[in-house]
Amino acid sequence: MAGRDGVGEPQDALFDAPTPPSRHDLAPVTAGAGAFGPDTGPLAVRMRPRSLDEIVGQQHLLAAGSPLRRLIEGSGAASVLLYGPPGTGKTTMASLISTATGGRFEALSALSSGVKEVRAVIEVARRALIDGRQTVLFIDEVHRFSKTQQDALLDAVENRIVLLVAATTENPSFSVVSPLLSRSLVLQLHPLTDDDLREVLHRAVTDDRGLGGTVDIADDALDHIVALAGGDARRGLTALEVAAGAARGGDEETGGEGIPRIELADVESAMDRAAVRYDRDGDQHYDVISAFIKSIRGSDVDAAVHYLARMITAGEDPRFIARRLMVHASEDIGMADPTALQTAVAAAQVVALVGMPEAKLALTQATIHLATAPKSGAVVSAIGAAMGDIAAGKAGAVPPHLRDGHYAGAASLGNAQGYRYPHDAPGGVVAQQYPPDDLVGTEYYAPTDHGHEREISARVGRLRSIVGAWNAKR
Numbered sequence: 432m433a434g435r436d437g438v439g440e441p442q443d444a445l446f447d448a449p450t451p452p453s454r455h456d457l458a459p460v461t462a463g464a465g466a467f468g469p470d471t472g473p474l475a476v477r478m479r480p481r482s483l484d485e486i487v488g489q490q491h492l493l494a495a496g497s498p499l500r501r502l503i504e505g506s507g508a509a510s511v512l513l514y515g516p517p518g519t520g521k522t523t524m525a526s527l528i529s530t531a532t533g534g535r536f537e538a539l540s541a542l543s544s545g546v547k548e549v550r551a552v553i554e555v556a557r558r559a560l561i562d563g564r565q566t567v568l569f570i571d572e573v574h575r576f577s578k579t580q581q582d583a584l585l586d587a588v589e590n591r592i593v594l595l596v597a598a599t600t601e602n603p604s605f606s607v608v609s610p611l612l613s614r615s616l617v618l619q620l621h622p623l624t625d626d627d628l629r630e631v632l633h634r635a636v637t638d639d640r641g642l643g644g645t646v647d648i649a650d651d652a653l654d655h656i657v658a659l660a661g662g663d664a665r666r667g668l669t670a671l672e673v674a675a676g677a678a679r680g681g682d683e684e685t686g687g688e689g690i691p692r693i694e695l696a697d698v699e700s701a702m703d704r705a706a707v708r709y710d711r712d713g714d715q716h717y718d719v720i721s722a723f724i725k726s727i728r729g730s731d732v733d734a735a736v737h738y739l740a741r742m743i744t745a746g747e748d749p750r751f752i753a754r755r756l757m758v759h760a761s762e763d764i765g766m767a768d769p770t771a772l773q774t775a776v777a778a779a780q781v782v783a784l785v786g787m788p789e790a791k792l793a794l795t796q797a798t799i800h801l802a803t804a805p806k807s808g809a810v811v812s813a814i815g816a817a818m819g820d821i822a823a824g825k826a827g828a829v830p831p832h833l834r835d836g837h838y839a840g841a842a843s844l845g846n847a848q849g850y851r852y853p854h855d856a857p858g859g860v861v862a863q864q865y866p867p868d869d870l871v872g873t874e875y876y877a878p879t880d881h882g883h884e885r886e887i888s889a890r891v892g893r894l895r896s897i898v899g900a901w902n903a904k905r
Contacts, residue, residue: 474672475665477640478631480523487664488627489520489620498616503527510588510595512573512603512612515620517717518663521598525569528596535559535566537593541575546583553587566593573597574606581608588614622662629657631664632671646675648693655698659718666717673701719745720755723798728763732802739798743791753779756797764801765810767882774800805882813876820870827867862900872899 480486483493483503492499498509503524511528513521526536537552556566568587570576587593588611595615599606603617623631635641636648652674660667677697723738742752757779760772774797781793820826836847851861866873874895878888 473669474635474641475668478635478638478668479526480520481527483527486520486523486527487630488623492618492620499524499618503531510593510615511597512607512615512617513596513598513620514600514603514617516600516622516662518660518665518667519620519622520664521620522569522571525567525596525598528567528594535564536569537566538569538571541570541572541580544570544580546580549580549583553583553592556587556593560592565591568593568595570595570597572599574599574601574603578608581611585610585614623660623664624662625657628660628662628664628667629653632656632667635668635671642671642675644690646678646691646693648674649695652693652695652698655695659698661717661721663717670698670701674698677701720751723752724755724759724763727759727798727802728806730802730806732799735798735802736795739795743787743794749782749787749790749794750779752794753782753797756794756801760801761810763806763808764804765807765884766887767805767807767809767879767884769883771801771804805884807879807881807884809876809878809884816875820873825867825869827869829867830864832863833865858897860894860897862898864901865898 483500486493493503494500499511502509502511513524515521525538535556537556539548539552552566552568556568559566570584573581584593584595588595597607597615603612632648632653636646637644648671656667656670656674659670671693674693674697675691677700678691678693719738719741723735723742726732726734726738739752743749753775756775757772760775764771778790778793778797782790785793831845832848832850834841834844834846836842836850841847851863853859853861864871876891878884878891880888
């Protein structure tokens with residue numbers, strides 16, 4: 432779950448978004464370098480898969496005859512929304528689709544493009560289609576497009592002026608307009624497994640496009656990179672590249688062929704340098720926010736303030752920090768300290784109304800409050816269990832006495848008949864069935880004995896005994 436890892440905010444897809452070709456260059460994309468240029472640049476870019484066989488992971492989407500496989504093989508014609516965390520292959524798949532269609536490739540980033548840029552790309556694509564050339568339009572972080580910007584795509588997608596391949600790290604059901612959703616296949620990518628990441632890293636060590644066998648890597652060093660990557664291939668390859676530079680420049684042990692070997696110490700020191708080198712461009716964005724959240728969850732107030740300072744110093748968007756604080760006030764604290772959410776929301780309001788640098792004080796206050804507050808995961812467990820039952824089909828009919836009775840004929844259907852109004856009873860609680868029949872007696876909320884939940888626990892027990900008394904008499 433995104434929230435549990437301190438991640439979930441948007442970032443580029445598998446590797447940096449490609450540089451789009453000139454809008455006046457209507458030459459078709461060719462195989463090989465594809466839409467992303469020659470074998471230059473960072474290791475993560477050089478190791479981008481160039482064929483279907485090189486894709487690691489996502490086998491649930493690449494089965495024979497699947498819509499995505501048909502697209503990549505050039506036999507499909509549907510626009511797609513690729514939804515998944517960073518480093519899972521969204522940009523790569525866009526490149527392969529473009530190459531397979533033999534068409535033009537255009538790329539837009541929602542961070543830097545507006546309606547004007549979208550319409551310009553569509554106009555060039557319209558002229559190219561007259562000459563029989565399909566345009567694949569890749570839009571990174573499409574969830575950041577406004578409704579107006581997304582609406583500007585509808586006609587071009589519906590009439591296949593462009594084959595849209597859009598990438599998003601957020602659930603498109605909430606971040607993409609319904610008309611665009613209905614015109615596209617929505618495909619969810621999963622984080623890479625540890626075995627997937629090992630395959631990606633081993634290939635990068637040996638492949639001529641990568642390190643070409645110029646270094647070896649110790650098993651514990653490889654395991655550490657896999658752990659740091661957290662399912663993100665780009666993050667893992669970035670760590671490998673910096674660690675390889677450290678191994679080549681030091682006095683480390685050599686591998687079986689007398690070549691430098693990447694040791695665990697190289698990875699640890701390289702990641703420190705990588706943070707300094709890449710933080711401002713966001714490559715360590717997820718590492719630091721994850722450490723920030725886990726420090727709050729672990730009640731280490733000093734570590735939490737440290738990571739907050741790193742984000743502020745690196746120029747992180749304070750709204751992003753405020754959003755994570757609000758999420759984790761409910762996720763990690765909940766009813767153990769109900770005022771934690773109020774503090775987090777207040778800090779977000781200070782960010783919006785006052786701005787930086789003064790808002791750093793409110794963010795710090797909220798961080799200290801959340802880190803020192805008693806912790807409870809009961810809120811997460813309660814909604815998770817309830818949604819699990821819904822997914823399992825446990826969503827029976829609403830009891831008749833709870834149904835809406837404010838329309839003609841409701842009484843004849845038995846609706847709202849026999850409902851007991853709690854305010855008419857001493858204490859404001861009555862014995863009465865509230866859940867559907869299949870869920871009678873099911874308990875989702877399990878308060879802890881931490882903080883305020885210690886008091887809530889006793890009250891919840893009393894309420895359940897009163898409310899459920901009707902069932903004991905049946």
